[in-house]
Amino acid sequence: MHVAELTVKSESTNASESSFDSVDEFSKPEDRQGVYVAGPSRTVLGASAWSMAGYGFSQCFRLVNNMVLSYLLMPEAFGTMAIVNLVVVGISMFSDVGAGPCIIQNDRGDHFEFLNTAWVIGIFRGAVITLIAALLAMPVASFYQLPELVWLIPLASLTALINGTASTAIYTSQRHLDLKSLAWLDIRSQVIGSIAMCILAFYWPTVTSLVLGTIATAVAHTIFSHRMISGYRNQFAFSQTDAKKLFHFGRWIFVSTLMMFAAMQVDRMMMGKLFDIGTLGVYSFGLAIAMLPRMVVEKLSSGILYPVLSRFARGSSDGLMPQLRSARGSILAVGAAMVISVFVTCQDFFEFLYHEDYHAAGSICQWLCLSAWIAMLTMTLSPALVAMGKTKEVANSNFVKLPATIIASLAGFHTAGLSGFILGLAIGSLIAHLVVVDALAKTGMLLVKQDLVTTSVVVLAMVFVVFVQNAETITKTEMRVAFALVAISFWMLAIVQVRQYRKAERAKPSTSMG
Numbered sequence: 118m119h120v121a122e123l124t125v126k127s128e129s130t131n132a133s134e135s136s137f138d139s140v141d142e143f144s145k146p147e148d149r150q151g152v153y154v155a156g157p158s159r160t161v162l163g164a165s166a167w168s169m170a171g172y173g174f175s176q177c178f179r180l181v182n183n184m185v186l187s188y189l190l191m192p193e194a195f196g197t198m199a200i201v202n203l204v205v206v207g208i209s210m211f212s213d214v215g216a217g218p219c220i221i222q223n224d225r226g227d228h229f230e231f232l233n234t235a236w237v238i239g240i241f242r243g244a245v246i247t248l249i250a251a252l253l254a255m256p257v258a259s260f261y262q263l264p265e266l267v268w269l270i271p272l273a274s275l276t277a278l279i280n281g282t283a284s285t286a287i288y289t290s291q292r293h294l295d296l297k298s299l300a301w302l303d304i305r306s307q308v309i310g311s312i313a314m315c316i317l318a319f320y321w322p323t324v325t326s327l328v329l330g331t332i333a334t335a336v337a338h339t340i341f342s343h344r345m346i347s348g349y350r351n352q353f354a355f356s357q358t359d360a361k362k363l364f365h366f367g368r369w370i371f372v373s374t375l376m377m378f379a380a381m382q383v384d385r386m387m388m389g390k391l392f393d394i395g396t397l398g399v400y401s402f403g404l405a406i407a408m409l410p411r412m413v414v415e416k417l418s419s420g421i422l423y424p425v426l427s428r429f430a431r432g433s434s435d436g437l438m439p440q441l442r443s444a445r446g447s448i449l450a451v452g453a454a455m456v457i458s459v460f461v462t463c464q465d466f467f468e469f470l471y472h473e474d475y476h477a478a479g480s481i482c483q484w485l486c487l488s489a490w491i492a493m494l495t496m497t498l499s500p501a502l503v504a505m506g507k508t509k510e511v512a513n514s515n516f517v518k519l520p521a522t523i524i525a526s527l528a529g530f531h532t533a534g535l536s537g538f539i540l541g542l543a544i545g546s547l548i549a550h551l552v553v554v555d556a557l558a559k560t561g562m563l564l565v566k567q568d569l570v571t572t573s574v575v576v577l578a579m580v581f582v583v584f585v586q587n588a589e590t591i592t593k594t595e596m597r598v599a600f601a602l603v604a605i606s607f608w609m610l611a612i613v614q615v616r617q618y619r620k621a622e623r624a625k626p627s628t629s630m631g
Contacts, residue, residue, distance in 0.1 A: 171300020172416050175307040176409055182311035183405065186318055186327075187472045192398030194324040197263060199385050199401045201273045201328065204257055204266075207378050208246045209277055218503060219366040220288040222427045225359065227292070232285045233354040235363055243281020250274030261389050265324070273328045276335040284342040286349045291420055298345045299420065305341055310334025366508070379519045384526065384542055391530060391538070400535075402471070403481030406463055410455030411489040411496075417448050418496050426504035437501065438562050443618055445497045445564070449571050450614035452493045454607040457578050460486045461600035464586075483583075484536055488543035490575055494568055495550040502556060510556035518549030578603055 186195075216235040225231040251271040258266035290298045314330025343350070384404075388397045422444055429437045463486075464479035471478070499511050522545025529537030529544075554565060582603065585596050 167296040167300045169413070169417075171296070171303050172413055174300075175303045176412070178304075178307055178311055180406075182315060183402065184470050185315050187402070187475050189315070189318040189322050190324075190327075192395040192474055194322075194327065194398065195401050196389075196394035196396070196398035197265065197269070197324045198327045199397055200257070200261055200263065200266065200389055201269050201324075203382055203385050203389075204253060204270050205246070205250055205274050205277060207382060208249050208253070208274070216285075216363055217288045217291075218423070219363050220285060221292045221424050222430075222504065222506075223362060223366065225362070227289070228359075230354070230356050231359045231362075232289070233352055234356045234359040235288075236285050236351040237353060237355050238360065238363060239283070239285075240281045243278045246277035246281075247271075247274045250277070261394075263394070269324065269328055272325075273331060276332055279332070279335040279339050283339045284345065284349065284351055286345040287342050289349070290345060292424055294421065294424055296420055302338065302341050302345060306334050306338035309337040366506075379515075383519065383522050384538075387523075387526060387530075387538075392535070396535075399475055399478050400481055402467070402475050403463075403478035404485055406459060406466070406478070407482045407485035407489050410452055410459060410486075411492050413455060414448055414452040414493045415496050417451075418500050422448065422497065423500035423504060426501050430504040430506070437504075441498075441501050441562065442564060442567065443621060446567060447611075447615050447618040448497050449493065449567070450611040452497075453490070453571055453575050454604070454611040456486050456490050456493070456575060457582075457607045458604045460579055461582055461604055465597070481535070481539070484539040485542070487576075487579065488539070488546045490572070491543055491546040491550055494572070495546070495553050498550075498553050498557060498564065501562060502553065502560075505560065507556065507560075511553070513556070514549045514552035517552050518545050521545040521548040578607070 216238055220226045220232065220235055223231070251274060254267050254270040257270060258264055287299065287302070290296065310330055310333045313333035314326060317326035317329050385397065385401075388400060392400075422441075425444065426437060426441060429440055460483055463482035467476050467479040467482070495514070499514070502508070502510050522542060524541075525544040526538050526541030529539070529541035531537075533540070550568075554563075554568070557563065558565075582600060585591055585599050588596075591599075
């Protein structure tokens with residue numbers, strides 16, 4: 118067993134040395150018996166603000182990037198890229214050993230020896246992903262009858278190798294709710310990657326420009342990750358004891374992420390065969406917008422809710438249920454407002470801002486909003502199970518979701534075409550959610566009432582919107598005014614919910630995170 122430490126620098130951060138070093142003015146590691154020492158505590162609300170601001174900017178920039186690309190590339194390019202991502206992301210999730218969540222949750226998550234071991238495992242994992250992707254390229258190209266996949270998939274898989282060398286400072290920042298550094302990391306890498314993608318697409322209007330732009334994003338993300346925390350440096354070192362802890366924690370996360378990937382990506386797997394590649398490209402645009410609220414909630418759940426719940430789980434679990442209920446209520450309120458906002462605006466959004474080849478993505482986006490909402494319910498519950506070390510239960514939910522989604526989607530496709538196919542996705546998500554609810558109920562944590570109330574409000578709003586859209590006596594202007602009022606109402610409810618949580622948070626000094 119070889120033991121080594123992160124290289125730690127005691128000197129203070131020099132702003133002129135690196136603009137990125139100045140981003141994290143709080144986290145300065147010190148070598149105190151091989152343990153990372155965080156700076157002043159961050160509150161949950163402060164972390165939430167940085168997470169939302171950073172993610173919001175990053176996604177807005179991505180939307181602008183997609184609008185530009187819709188005028189430079191044909192839908193077939195995005196359909197092909199969807200299949201490329203399907204393979205690369207699939208292998209990545211297949212090989213996920215849960216190193217990141219383990220760093221956040223484990224008592225040794227601040228020990229340099231533990232962090233270096235996780236980093237080495239990540240590098241090895243990235244190399245394996247790249248190799249496997251190259252081997253799968255030809256069979257996948259043959260299955261989808263797209264010869265260009267033979268070289269596009271190996272090229273895109275380089276992102277896994279690059280991301281595998283990213284610093285564990287990413288997870289250390291999550292562990293200590295230092296989401297300011299993470300926000301800047303995402304923003305900078307997204308801006309660089311998006312600009313590169315647009316420039317390449319302008320001069321080289323093929324799917325290759327999308328792949329190279331993705332690689333540029335990965336390179337920027339990895340470089341900046343090593344400059345997040347001044348003096349924080351990973352080194353090649355390996356501890357068998359820590360590796361066993363990582364694999365022990367991640368054995369069910371491995372199964373869970375594998376099944377979750379299959380369940381989440383099964384729509385694109387099936388669409389590549391059930392529909393033409395152009396339809397898949399348009400679907401990908403609708404999916405990208407519909408998933409925005411879900412991705413925000415996922416970021417809040419993994420970056421804030423999970424670290425907070427893990428802290429409670431590491432100590433006394435008495436406060437776990439109240440903390441989950443209150444924090445989840447605020448996240449769901451914001452999530453509901455975002456879902457409804459997307460639901461009422463997506464058709465106009467695509468018609469006004471995108472090339473006419475992509476206008477059909479508006480109605481696709483509306484159908485996808487329902488499954489996005491159900492996914493939010495699940496991803497705000499499952500962190501509690503993982504925080505308690507019950508990763509097997511999360512794996513079970515994803516294991517159930519895959520066959521349920523396939524059966525429901527195929528039945529929907531043969532019944533109502535594309536809309537029925539998408540509705541089947543929502544049914545599969547609902548069944549998986551019920552498994553998570555049952556697992557939490559067995560631990561004495563029951564939040565069914567919260568689910569029913571929020572879902573009823575969201576579904577009723579969606580039904581109202583569809584009714585207004587199909588009412589022949591209502592003008593476009595009247596319809597948009599009605600939709601604006603619906604969205605504003607949801608945001609007002611969300612603001613009230615967040616303020617109540619903020620008030621309660623301020624009254625509890627223990628909610629700060631050190």
